[in-house]
Structure formats: C-alpha cells, structure tokens
Amino acid sequence: MSMASSIVDSEESVTLEFVTTPTTPDSSQCFTPGLPFDDNLADTTIRVRTNGKSLSSSLFDTTTRTPPVRNICCVGAGYVGGPTAAVIAFQNPHIRVTVVDRDEKRIRRWNSQHPPIYEPGLNDILRVARDGSRQCIVCTESECSDGSSQCGGNGCASTTVAARLPNLFFTTDVAKCISEADVVLIAVNTPTKSRGTGAGSATDMAAFEAVTAVVAQHARPGAIIVEKSTVPCRTAELVQDTLSLHRPNVHFEVLSNPEFLAAGTAIKDLLTADRILIGSSSTPAGHRAAAALASVYASWVPKSRIITTNIFSSELAKLVANSMLAQRISSINSIAAICDATGADVDEVASAIGADSRIGSKFLNAGIGFGGSCFKKDVLSLVYLAETLILPEVAEYWRAVIMMNEYSRNRFVARVVRCLNNTLSGKKVTLFGYAFKKDTNDTRESPALDIIRTLAEEGPQEIAIFDPCCIPAQMEDEIRRFVGANFLKADGGPVAVYGNAYAACEGSDAVMITTAFDEFKNSATGEITIAGRPKACSVDPRPFEHTEPTEGDLLALHTYLQRMVTPATPVASVLDPLDRLNPFPTCTEDCPDCELEKATGTTGYGAGEEYVPKARLDWRKIHYHMRKPRWVFDGRGVLDISEMERLGFRVESVGRQSRS
Template sequence: MIPSLPSLADPEEIVTLDGSTAPTTPEGSSPVLRPQDDTAQLTGKSRNNSRSLSSALFDTTARTPPVRNICCVGAGYVGGPTAAVVAFQNPHIRVTVVDRDAKRIQRWNSKHPPIYEPGLNDILRIARDGSRDCVVHNEPTNTEASGATASASGCGDTHQEIAVPARQPNLFFTTDVAKCISEADVVLIAVNTPTKSRGTGAGSATDMAAFEAVTAVVAQHARPGAIIVEKSTVPCRTAQLVQDTLALYRPGVHFEVLSNPEFLAAGTAIKDLLHADRILIGSSNTPAGYRAAAALASVYSSWIPKSRIITTNVFSSELAKLVANSMLAQRISSINSIAAICDATGADVDEVASAIGADPRIGSKFLNAGIGFGGSCFKKDVLSLVYLAETLILPEVADYWRAVINMNEFSRNRFVQRVVKCLSNTLAGKKVTVLGYAFKKDTNDTRESPALDIIRTLEEEGPREIAIFDPCCIPAQMTDEIGRFVGAGVLQSNGGPVAVYGDAYAACEGSDAVLITTEFDEFKNIGDLSKGSAGLAIPIRQKALQPDPRPFERAEPTESDLLALQSYLMQSATQTSTLAVQDPLDRFNPVPLCAEDCPDCLVEKATGATGYGASKEHVPKNRLDWRKIYYHMRRPHWVFDGRGVLDIAGMERIGFRVESVGRHSRA
C-alpha cells in the first residue's frame, strides 16, 4: 500500500506574492485578450475580495487527498528531468512520462537517454530501474577510494550501519497517452512552445499548437477533479485558455488549473531541481485553487524547504517565468554591447564586468561577454514579451525588449565578421574549425545554438571545409541536424564543406582558424602552456572534494542523503584512481537491455562515438593540448574565442594569434 504524504507545510513558511491580476496575452496563436472580468470567472472572486494565498493554501479546511499518480505529457528537456527528480524524491508516487514519439520513449527506457544532463543518469538508475537493498556506514571517513567504498558497504562498527531497503521502480516512460492521463491525480503539460514562424504574430508570438493539442487530449481523458499543471513556458493568461478547453470538452466537470513554471538551466538542470531556489505555484484565488496548490506543494515539500515554495495568482506565475528569462537575456545583451565598446577603446570587458559585478545592486552573474545567448528559452520568451507589449499598445516597451534580441544577433554577426576580416576578407580555399555545437557546456541541447547560425554564415563565404567538434554531442546526430536546418547540400558527404568530427585534434588539423563557440572546460588553456610537451593530455582541475554528508541528520537517510553520499564517494575515488566508480553504494540494478534495432547502439558500432551518455557521465575529461593543435594548424594560427575561455597571453606565447570578444592580451 502506498503511504500517505507527509503533513503539509506550515502556512507561515510559505512565501507568497501579491495575488494581483497580470496583464493579458496577445491574440493569434497565444491566448486571446479578454476583459478583466474573465479573471473573476477564473478565480471565482475579485482581487479585492480574495484572501491571501498564504493564509489559505494550508488552511485545515482546505485539505486534499494525497497525490499518488502523476502523468507528465512531454518527454523533452523539461518533462524528462523534472519527472525523474519528482519520482526519485517521492518513491510512493507513480510518475509516468508520456510522449507520442516512440523513438524518444525507447531511448528513455534504454541506456541512451535522449538528454544529457550531469547527474540525470544516477537519478534514472534509481527511479526508473529500482534499486537493490544495501548497507551504508553512518560515519565520516577520509580514507582512500577503496576504503571509502568499503565504508559505504558497511565495514566497521555494526552499530553505525544503516540498512537501506530496496525500492521498486516508480518512473515509467510510455506512448500510451490517454490511459496514463486518465489514471493521474496530477497532469503536467510539458510540451514545446516555440515562436510562431507563420501567420498572425509570426516571429514573436508563441506557437501554442502543440500545447493546445495536448490540452484537448487532457480534457477528453483526465479524470474528474484532476489537477492540470502548466509546466511549459506559456503566455500570460494561458490558464484561461486551458479552462475554456476543459469546459468545451467536459462541460460541468471541475478541474483546477495551476501554473508551475520551470527554472532550469541546461547543463545544471538536475542541480536546479534538487536544490531549487524557488518553486513557483500559481493558482486561482478560490478554496479549490488553494487545495490544488497545496497538493502540488506537498509533492515538492518532500525535498524542497517550505520557505522556497512561492504561491501567486495563476497569471502572475505565467508572467513571472517570461520576465525571469527576459531579464537574464537582457544582462547578456547588455554586457555584449559593452564588449563592442571595449574592442573599440582598448578596455577589457572582463575587468569592466568584474568592477560592476562587485556592486551588490548589480551582482556578477550573467556578465560574461561573448557571442550571445542561445537555447530554446531566452529568445522565444523575450519575443513573447515583445508580442504581449505590442498587443497591449505599448510600443516603447516592445521596442525595449526587442533591442535585447537585436543586440544578441549583433554580437553573433560581429564575431563572424571579425573572423572573415582577419582571414583577409575571404574563406575561399580555407579550413575553419568550430569547437562547440551545443548552445552551452555540459549539455547536448543544440536548440537555437549560436554555432548553427555561425556555421550557416561561414558556409556562405565559400570555405574549403568547416570542421565541427563537440564533446557532448553524437557526431551522427549533429550531421543530421545540420543537414535539416542548414541544408543537406552543405554536408561534405553531399559535396559541401561541412564535416563533423569525433576527435578535436582531427577537426583542427590543417585548419586556418579555430573558433570556440561553446564554453566547454575541455577548450580552456591553463596559463602559459609553452613549456608543456606536445602530446600531453592536461587533466581538468578537480573540484574541491565535497564534504562527507555523514553522519546523517535522520535515522533513515533520505534519497538526497544517499545521493550526496554516492557523489562524495565517487568524487573521492576519482581523485585517487584513474578508474571511475559508478556505483559505490552497490544499489543499482542492471541497465535495461537495448532492442536489437537500437539506433544509438548501431551508431556506436558504426562510428565508435558515444557522446557523453549514460556510460560516460563520470569519466574524467582532459583539456585540449593547444601546443599540439598549433603544430598541426596552418599559419598564422588564428584562434577566435567567442566564449572568453582562453588565457590570451598564454596562447600568444605558444604562437597563436588570438581574437576574443572585448578582451585583450596583457602580456
């Protein structure tokens, strides 16, 4: 029998924002503009008469049955990791991820998940595959790798041993959409909401086609009383659209609609989920809305401190997500505008950023100048805000936020123009190497990657070859994507210049210029490498050993405790051995076997390249030996640092000619 949820949070521990009515959202694909009276229809009362969400969210009269079954519609970069962590932290809740893409679901059920995120593999191995029982030793240790592993296995004083029971799988991936929705207490909608490419609002409005289609399916199959949650980033007032769709398909049946936007960054998504700085839940200002918010809050409160659970008006929650991403994008565009001034004046953008970042009113984050932001979120969310302002007849506001996008494009174009200018204004007969294809380090997410635009622009200059390498992406998948988005004719296999490599040195061999477009640690140099040997693999500096989480605060360690212990033991082992320890607690069940026609296995057999994937997550990485690259490049050995990862003086002492955005050699 599934145990009931822990008691709900103390009302005083929940952070609450003003439940004010947010502005409306544009017509077209996005939810249509409606009179403010519609807010009363959704919330059941006016703002002035509504109670504070904090006082009502955990009212004793607003208790709700515990959540036992969650269905997440959408197995992408939001749905997959979010569902995995929720299942991991709530062994008593069945979490099912549904998607009509059978190949994607097949990969989630294999050792080749479609998404690479540091830490995701360990979460999947417990939640998706279940675990064996084990014994851990509840005493800190500073022993070497073998001793640390033995300690975890229970060697030592028996009174310090803690038996950890086995757990059954509670995370499932399937294509049976209707069935899983019909069984769920909570339905999370986590589908893609890109920018419209045609029709009204093209280029700025949010394309809600996939979201609306899923909402219709949910409306038809959800059980009465189910809680419908917006996880996708959506325009403000989408909750009203969801309510209208539910009423259309199921008149007279009550559903509560919540907004629970994600605040995840690619490359740190698992960390962001496990140690979230806030969980935002928007609901209607009614008793039923408070009950629904309380039910969802109880799921998160199993590992998130109650003080970090923020509740708002549902429309405020929707708008807050757009504003958060827009403000971050604004900072990146702002520092890139300053980088252009630095290039023209001789100032150094790193020194400028350090000086202004020391001001506590400004802070140091998102002040790294470069070729601009990428990814699926920033651009489309800023454009959604632009479209909202335009439809609200606020042209000055729209122009302000559109300038953020314009500056981002300017930064990217200026970088390519500098490459062409330094190479005598022509790429004809020359080889250019692009290091980095994903839009940021430690992820294989390539959506809206700056590298893709740069490759497209470079190809127009007629180079002999554009070589591409990325340490986190599978070459075959990169080739397929470039063929789809740039054109199959650009691929070397079709007579074009673009070739994807599985080895960085091969990609750089014979190159006239190397462009760094993603800030992977592998691409950094370490000061002056002029005294290094040509073939030396320079290991990336290990992070400081995290503290041993033992002794645990509780007699029965939580999943977070066990994950912290596993991470500690793995890190301590890799610092004393060249062999990576994958399962120091001996909890993992065997990895699911792949089908005979597994496309990822076929790619591995054919190319020998696996990307990072499940089997390589904790393999130590080496920095590139830039002396070796220099030896095999063509003169004058140009390197264009689009991410500020190089020590320019050290590179110049090797002999490179370095161009970096807003930065200058201090040698």
Template sequence: MIPTTPMTPMTPLPLSVVDAEEITTLDDSTAPTTPDGSSSFSPNLRPQDDSSYRSVNSLSTAPFGAAAAAPAVRNVCCVGAGFVGGPTAAVIALHNPHICVTVVDRDEKRIRRWNSKHPPIYEPGLNDILRIARDGSRGCVFNDGPTNHGGSDAIRCETVSPDDRGGRCEGQKRASINSVAARLPNLVFTTDVAKCVSEADVVLIAVNTPTKRRGNGAGSATDMAAFEAVTALVAQHASPGAIIVEKSTVPCRTAQLVQDTLALYRPGVHFEVLSNPEFLAAGTAINDLLHADRILIGSNNTASGNRAAAALASVYASWIPAARIITTNLFSSELAKLVANSMLAQRISSINSIAAVCDATGADVDEVARAVGADPRIGSKFLKAGIGFGGSCLKKDVLSLAYLAETLVLPEVARYWLAVVEMNEFARNRLVSRVLQCLNNTLAGKKVTVLGFAFKKDTNDTRESPALDIIRALEKEGPEEIAVYDPLCTPTQMAEEIGHFAGPGVLRSNGGPVAVYADAYAACQGSDAVLITTEFDEFKNRPVEADGGAGNLEELPPNQNSALDAEDHLSRLNPIPLCDKDCPECQREHLNASTVSYYGTGNDDEHARKARLDWTRIYYHMKRPHWVLDGRGVLDIATMEHVGFRVESVGRRSRLTKSSSPGNHKCW
C-alpha cells in the same frame, strides 16, 4: 527493457524513508477545505491517514491568506518527455518514492531511449537519478564512521555482525552502521497517454511551445498548436477533480484557455488549473531542480484553487524548503516566467553591447564587468561577454513578451524588448566579420574550425545555437572546409541539424564544405583559424576547476532512500535495462568504437569527457599565423600567446594589441 505500461499506485514506503520531520496532518491547518462529495474534490486526492501523507500548512509567501490543506498526491503524469518533462519527472520521482510518476509522449523513439541507457538528452547527473527512480535499487548496509585510511573504504563492509555494534571492518574504528532500504521503481516512460492521464491526480503539461513560423504573429508570437492539442487530450481523459498544471512556458492568460478547453470537453466537471513554470538552464537542469531557488505556483484565489496549489507544493516540499515555494495568482505566474527569461537575456545583450565599446576604446570587458558586478544592486551573474545567448527559451520568451506588448498596444515596450534580440544577433555577426578580417577578408581555399555546436556547455541541446548561424554565414564565404566538433553532440546529430538549418548541400558528404568530426584534434588539423563558440570546459587552457557536478547528488540523505552512488560502491543498483537488438544507438556506438567519439568516451564517462584540449598539440598542426577567435572568453590569452597563437576574444585585448591605438586593431 522496462515495459511501457503505466505503473499501478505503489504502497507508500515506511515513514523513515519519507522523512518524518516534514510530515503534517490535516489537523495542522485551519484553512477551509472542499467537502468530499463536491465536484471539486477528486476521489484520487482524498486525504490519507498513512505516514507518507504530506501537507504544506504554512506558505509564508502565499498572497491568499490562510494556507490550504493539501490532499495527498499518489500519481503524477507528465505529458511531454523533452528537456523539461524528463528531468523534472525524474527528480520528482526520486524524492517522492511513494508517488507513481509517469512520463508520456507519443514519440515512440523518444520513449524507447528514456527506457534505455541512451536518454535522448544529456544533463549531468540525470543518468544517476534514472538508475534509482526508473530502475529501482536493492537494500544495503554500510558503515560511515571514522577509518584508519579514509576514503570510500568505509563502505566496503558487506555484512555486519549484530554483536559487533562498533562496526570494526577492514581497519575501521567504531564506524556507525547504516542501512538503506530497497526501493521499487516509481518512474515510468510510456506512450499510453490516455491511460496515464486518466489515472493521474496531477497532470503536468510540458510540451514544446516554440515561436510561430507562419501566419499572424510569425517570428514573435508563441506557437500553441502542441499545447492546445495536449490540453484537449487531457480534457477528454483526466479524472474529475484532477489538477492540471501548465509546465510549458506560455503566454500570459493561457490558463483561461485551459479552463475554457476543459469546460468545452467536460461540461459540469470541475478541474483546477495551476501554473508552475520551470526555471531550468540546460547543462545545470538537475542542479536547478535539486537546489531550486524558487518554486512558483500560480492558482485561482479560491478554496479549491488554494488546496490544489498546496497539493502540488507538497510534492516539492519533500526536498525544497517551504520558504522557497512561492504562490501567486495564475496570470502573475505565467508572466513571471516570461519576464525572468527576458531580463536574463537583457543582461547578456547589455554586456555584449559594452564589449563592442571595449573593443573600440581599449577597455577590457572582464574588468568592466567585475567592477560593475561588485555593486550589490546589480550583481555579477550573466555579465559574461560573448557571442550571445541561444537555446530554446531566452529568444522565444523575449519575442513572446514583445508580442504581448504589441497586442496590448504598448509599442514602446515592444521595441524595447525587440532591441535585446537585435543586440544578440549583432554579437553573432561580429564574430563572423572578425574571422574575415583576420584572414584577409577571404576564406577561399582556407579551413575554419568551429569548436562547440551545442548552445552552451554540458548539454547536447542545439536549439537556437549561435554556432548554426555562424556556420551558415561562414559557408557563404566559400571556404575550402568548415570543420565542426562538439564534445556532447554526435557527428550524426550535427550533420542532420546543419543540413536541416543550412541545407543538405553544405555538407561534405554532399559536396559542400561542412565536415563534422568526432575528434577535436582532427577537426583542428590544418586549420587557418579556430573559433570557440561554446564554453565547454574542455576548450579551456586554464587548470581544471573543482567540478561541482549536478549539485552534490551524493549528499542526498539515505533516509529518503535516494542516496546516489554513481559508481555503485554499495552494489545497490539494479541492472540497466537491455536495449533491443536493433537499437540504433547501440549500433552507432559500435560503428564509432574505433574513433574518439562522444558515445565512446563521454556519455558514460563524464570524467574522461572533461579532459582539457592540448593546445600546444593543436598549435603544431595548424597553419600560420595560428588564429584563435575566442567567442566565449574561456581562454587565458597570455598563456595562448606564449605558445604562439594569435588570439582575439570578445571585448578583451590581447598582449599583441595593447600598444595599438584604440579602435585601430585589424580584427576588432
């Protein structure tokens, strides 16, 4: 296992590795700079004359006038090893091999998993990046020119003679010779918070900020306990002049709290505070980081504030075009994050409200969404009707925005945004009501299967998952069994979370009806109704679409020493860190080896996990009349009905109901 001690700053890699086209010098900027001896100039951020130094000398979207010269960043520390901190730090390290990136968290179990082959979160492409940035890689030479037989054979040449510049090998025709230098690891996960913070030029605060559950503002205000604790810790240990960055989603004007805390613990010591909110979606986080549509940086409109913003921008500029790096003032950046998520949630609730109208009138929500989305002023994204949004962000941020409006004595604004959350809950409740109506208003003696436990596909994140509310509501109806299956969540994880959310008494192991499965077919066997609550591709009955993966990771240029090769055809990856003998994840894999489980087929083999379910097989092992309730709109209804299923889908009319009068259908 990789040691959990912070790395010392690494020697910058050669210019060819860092991409010379983006490198500029201080002379390229005419913006005022902070004198070397001032309290606002960090000794860790003094300009360097080596070839890996970068600066952002032109931010066209910056509102502050002349751009600021960017000091060199050598060491980045991310406090918080969760869904935001881990992937963000990994991609920063991948694209900045000259920067030492440390991720710190006091949760020893979580850090241990980050340092193993069992990361605590699943994101497509994340493991590939960890193999390069965390473990390092060996140098290699390969050919990439035309071949007689194409494919990956072009990289099979292990040695190239200096006299054979044509690169003839195994049937190749004049292939060009390329080399990728060895790379030292520059991403470290550790529990030594104080040491890593003290060595960092830039400190990212990426801790959880959930909704308060008790006290003033419970149910809507943001719980800032963890954020405040980390801010106090950073204030005590940060190096003078370090840049402190809000990465967590926080209420507007939190930057003032950070500045006040820094002044309280370190009077007379200057720090710059920036806001750099994340815009990541679970399941596509790596793609969102690699191909970000914008990087938002908020700072104070001062010379030192502009320099701090430019320093952080230079980190992102190693792979993000400068035109996508937007600078604002601190409070605008904080508020923009809340507004962005709230408007996305608003669109989902809006289309779900229209889905209810479609059910009552006989219209098809997909056709309505297609027609409305064709308007360029509206667009087609986030107009997919279903059972509502989940996850840790959308609901929390809508509630936070509503609470902010209340504190500003804007009750009309607060009510407007609270209605978005109410419509989301309405969408979840409708599905449970339809299940009851389809099954003659009783679940006694019946089995219901829930396919999908994570709140969205391609993630094992279950926070605010609609499935949790649906399972709890179904359990109250007294069914014989509620079977739960998810391609990425393990049975142990699902059982723990269901027990925590609905009470341990609901689990089959404690005499309750809820049973978790590692196999989808076993979960569906003997079921009276199957509910699809997560839009996993595995549940579709359409042909397999082209999988874009995590943003075409293989297209990363070799000259940045970051080309990824998941199957390691180039033999450049170092061995995966070994786990301790008592590793619980390895023990769980061993116990599940005899079953078709996530750890047996999915975690290390995404292609196997993408296999579609055989719905014909499911049909022959279900009870009549073979009800399937598609809460995510992933099924082709006509194909399912051809097999013999009776299908109900949110806002979509099945063939069996097209001749019925609007609003009179039994289930809708």
C-alpha cells in the same frame, strides 16, 4: 464565477507554509490512480502569508487540508518533462510518475541505455527511479574503520537501505496515463510561430492546445492540471475554457508551475532549487490544489523556497525571468563592442560593476550571445504581449535585446573574416563547440548553427566542427535538417564533423571557440567539474543529518564516492559505489542506437558512460598542426590571451585586448 475573476481577486504574492504527513502506498507498490478531494486524506496545514503578514481576505483558508498526490502524469518527454519527472519520482518513492509522449523513438530511448538527452547527473537519477534498486548497506561514518570510504558495514557504524521498486515510467499510452493521474503536468514544446499572425514573435500554441484537449477528454474528475510549459500570460483562461468545453460539469483546478532550469545544470537546478513557483486561482479550491503540488516538492525543497502567486503572475514571471537574463547578456555584449573600440577590457569592466551588490556578477560574461530554446523565444513572447496590449515602446525595448544578440554574433563572424584577409577561399576554419552552452548536448538555437551558415557563404575549403558532448552522427543529422543537406562534406559541402579535437585542427587556419566547455580553456588552474552535480558531491555527506538517509543523502554519497576512485578501482565500483543499482535495461538486438554506436565507434551516453568533462586540450599540440599565422577567435572568453600569445597564436577575443 469565471476563471478570470476568480484568478485576479488577489494580485499579491503569497507563500504557503505547510506541514505534510506523507501518504505512502503499502509494500505492494499498488498506486491508487484516482482519488477525489477529501479533507481526511492528508494532514497538511496551510498558512498563507504575504510579505510576512497573514492575509485577512476571506478567499484564503488558513486550515485547509489537501489531498495526497499518488499518481503524476507528465505529458512531454523533452528537456523539461524528462528531467523534471525523473527528479520528482526520485525524491518521492511513494508517488508513481509516468512520462507520456507520442514520439515512440523518444520513449524507447528513455526506456533504454540511451536516453535522448544528456544532463549531468541525470543518469544517476534514472538508474534509481526508473530501474529500481537493491537493498544495500551504507557506512554512516565519514571514514570507515579500515580506512576506506565504503567498507560495506564491516566494523563501523552502518545502516541498511531497503530495496526500492521502480516508480518512474515512460510510455506512449497518453490517454490511459492521463486518466489515472491525480496531477497532470503539461510540458510540451511552445516555440515561436513561423507563419501567420504574430509570426516571428508570438508563441506557437498548437502542441499545447492539442495536449490540453486530450487532457480535457481523459483527465479524471478533480485532477489538477499544471502548466509546466512556458506559455503566454493568461493561458490559464485557455486551459480552463478547453476543460469546460469538453467536460462542462466536471471541476478541474489549473495551476501554473513554470520551470527555471538551465541546460547543463538542470538536475542541479531541480535538486537545489532556489525557488518553486506555483500560481493558482485565489479560491479555497485553488489553494488546496497549490498545496497538493507544493507537498510533492516539499519532500526535498525547503518550504521557504516554495512561493505562490496568482496564476497570471506565475505565467508572466517565467517570461520576465528569462527576458531579464537575456537582457543582461545583450547589455554586456553591447559594452564589449565599446571595449573593442576604446581599448578597455570587458572582463575588468564586468568585474567592477559586478562588485556592486545591486547589480551582481552573474550573466556578465561577454561573448557571441545567448542561444538555446528559451531566451529568444521568451523575449519575443514578451514583445508580442506588449504589442497586443498596445505598448509599442515596451515591445521595442525588448526587441532590442534580440537585435543586440544577433549583432554580437554577426560582429564576431565579421571579425573572423576580416582578420583572414576578407576571404575564406581555400582555408579551413575549426569550430570548437556545437551545443549552445557547455555541459549539455542541447543544440536548439545554437549560435554555431548560424555561424556555420554564414561561414559557408564565404566559400571555405572546410568548416570543421568538434564538440566534446555531442555525438558526431547526431550532429551530422541535425546539420542536414537545420542548416541544409548540401552543407556536409559527405553531400558535397564544406562542413565536416570530428570526434577528435586535434584532427579537427589539422591544417586549420583558424579556431573559433563557440561554446564555453572547460576542455577548451588553456589555464592550468582550477579543476574541471561537472556543473550539474550537487554541491555536496566533493564533500563526504556523512554523518547524515537524518537517522535514515534520504535519497538526496544517498545520491550525494554515490557521487562523492565516484570522485574518490583510483585507477585501480574496478569499473563496477566506479559505476555503482554503493552496490545498489539494478542492471541496465537490455536493448533489443536491432536497437538502432547500439547499431549507431557500432558504426561510428562512439559510445553515446548510455551504459553508465555518460559524458564527463575530460582533460583540457593541449594547445601546443594544436599550434603545431595549424597553418600560420594560427588564428584563434575566442567567442566565449575562456582563454588566457597572454598565455596563448606566448605559444605563438594570434588571438582575438570579444571585448578583451591582446598585445598584438
């Protein structure tokens, strides 16, 4: 049976309900690298249902047993592969998880105190899964007998948490790790093509195809190959064809398991996933493979949130999910333009329509549009799919989402230039925000990059940039690579990167808010929180639900105790309140990240000093150091306009009305 015919036999979504008996290696932590499918290896019962009813199709086995997963290889150590593999390893101590990448610098950083990406909560996950942990005693009462939050088991109920060996590894040995894996996750970059057929809308599959070929050559017989990257619909046919060409007599199952992670909340999205989507072929072997992957997630995700579909539906669902979210942002930004022209307030409009349960309130924040590596790329992929299917009206509809996003950004910059008397000559403009959204250092497709290019064309004296999460030296390197080598002041251009917000505003004519960091808000109400932390972090999770606390329980307690610290708390207790963590990996004497920190005076996010939201800026201090008439352009709707005007600022905000 061909891949296409086996996949499309059923078009209906199905949900797998399963009962899993975990298979844990012995205490020696010796993982079995390759196990063939064997019905006796695991006791997992699958009940396949559609819309609450059992399927009568003979394609579905209702008592299928699935093989245990003991070794996972994730190909790609980027913003998807790194966090996903880390959480899987953290929640499954019995599974060996290896992340492979040919980029030696990236792998070196994952193995050091300087991980290449920042996500709230990621550091806590790495410290346990990558570095292992020591035995510790955890108090199981919400308040210890001595009145403290963690007394170490003296005089109150407690439990001993066993030491844990590392089970998360990062390496460049791609072929070896693939050959040992029961499951291979492909999580490589799939950007938009910049040249050739479909340039500007089609997905560039070069990296994905190259990795698929390597997987086909080295994967062990019976391995499960998983599309984790966002790929065009029907990519599974490409994967299966590549596998057949390289290994014609070897069987592999191909699954689609797209990620639904948002930068800045990726760890939260993984720990408290609202759904795990797994697409498979509609065959007994396909269902066994889907159940095997589902059993990995079932260690922490409720079974009701693990959804299965046919493989093409899963591939398309990822593109549609991001496209629908992008559509909402473009829609509210189009309304913001109408609000500016009529005197309506876009926040009031959004609040009114968001109260409708059919619409909801999420993704209705008007501003300068979306950025990041996903939304634009996935909408354009949907456009290209519609064009290839000869659906021009559908393609034009989705292309309009991108056009509105670009219009929103250009309209904002034009507004800045207009308010500054149509010239930036001899003037200084300050950008607050370089990352594409708050609580991340991800700058891919950041609106700030396009804004810098456009402002530079107006010949300003200086474009100052400050971001509370991005490291200045890395920002300068990116500007040289993606904006131009002649844009930085050090190279004769107008752009200067600052590590201090007040220095960036010294002598500035205007401040533009381009990222919605909480630090930039001027409202005194509300606590600055870390978006990526689990919801339970502000509440003591004790008493635990289980007799033996899970890794999720321990993480919640770790984070809760960190929030309970006082100025007198020793640094060691702040970083490791459970006294459980092993020492950080030791950097070599010639570690380039350490050298960079010494040269720039920045600490990066290693050594336990990951970025945390800091105190809100003092806008009165900023006002004092700016030039009159002190313009502020709020591109993210984070400011209380009335309060800013009372301080003496002139404020322009997208779709929001000021008294001036």
